[in-house]
Amino acid sequence: MLLIDRVTALTPGESVEAIKAVTYTEPWYRGSTGPDLAYPLPLLLESWNQAAAVLVLATWAAEEAADRPTTVRQVGVPMLGSYGDVTLGRPVTPGDTMVHTVRIDKAQSDTMVLSGRTCVNNNVTLTVDRGIVIRRPMELLVALRAPSAS
Numbered sequence: 001m002l003l004i005d006r007v008t009a010l011t012p013g014e015s016v017e018a019i020k021a022v023t024y025t026e027p028w029y030r031g032s033t034g035p036d037l038a039y040p041l042p043l044l045l046e047s048w049n050q051a052a053a054v055l056v057l058a059t060w061a062a063e064e065a066a067d068r069p070t071t072v073r074q075v076g077v078p079m080l081g082s083y084g085d086v087t088l089g090r091p092v093t094p095g096d097t098m099v100h101t102v103r104i105d106k107a108q109s110d111t112m113v114l115s116g117r118t119c120v121n122n123n124v125t126l127t128v129d130r131g132i133v134i135r136r137p138m139e140l141l142v143a144l145r146a147p148s149a150s
Contacts, residue, residue, distance in 0.1 A: 003047035004100070007054055012062040015103045015116075018051035024094040038091035044098075044118065044126055045086075051100035052114050053078055056133050059104065059112075076110065076135035085129035096120045110135040 009017040022039050029037060060075035092098055102116035112133045118126040 002050070003043060004050045004054070007051075008099075010054065010058055012055070012058040013104060013107070015101065016051055016055035016058070018054060018100045020047050020098045020100070022092055022094050022096045022098065026094075029094065037093050039093065039096075039098075041088070044092060045083075047098060048100050048102070048116065048118055048126060048128065049080060049131075052102045052116070052131065052133065055102050055104065055114070056112060056135075059107070060135065076137055078133050079136055081111075081132035081134050083128060083131050085127075087124075087127040087129075089124040089126065090120070092118075092120055092125050098125065105130075 004018040004020050007016060007018045009015070024037075028040055028043065056078045057075065060078075063075075098118050098120055100116065100118045102114055104112055105115050106113040114131040114133060115129055116131075117124055117128065
């Protein structure tokens with residue numbers, strides 16, 4: 001499920017800004033009536049993660065040879081290791097547009113430390129002081145796949 005609508009700024013190796021407009025037509029609001037229409041917190045985090053993934057993949061792709069196209073198969077699969085110091089602000093509700101900002105604080109080999117926040121009308125709704133992302137080769141992950149039931 002795609003939880004960002006548009007990337008509005010991207011500097012590989014540095015930062016990204018992406019937006020997500022929250023609407024009543026999203027599947028998690030079906031059948032909801034009442035005053036509590038807060039955007040689900042796991043989806044808020046996942047939306048921020050997707051903005052982070054754009055930055056991470058663009059950074060890794062920029063490290064590859066500039067004269068050939070790059071794919072996840074070539075640059076590796078980003079995997080979230082952990083969060084640290086996550087703070088929540090006001091709830092996000094339908095009609096809001098979230099603006100995610102993500103920065104690379106440190107990058108070393110196959111690991112990045114990220115931070116950032118999500119705002120609605122300049123009001124902070126999420127702050128991530130530390131997110132750890134690691135890179136794993138796709139071939140390694142495919143080799144670890146569980147055997148299919150036959």
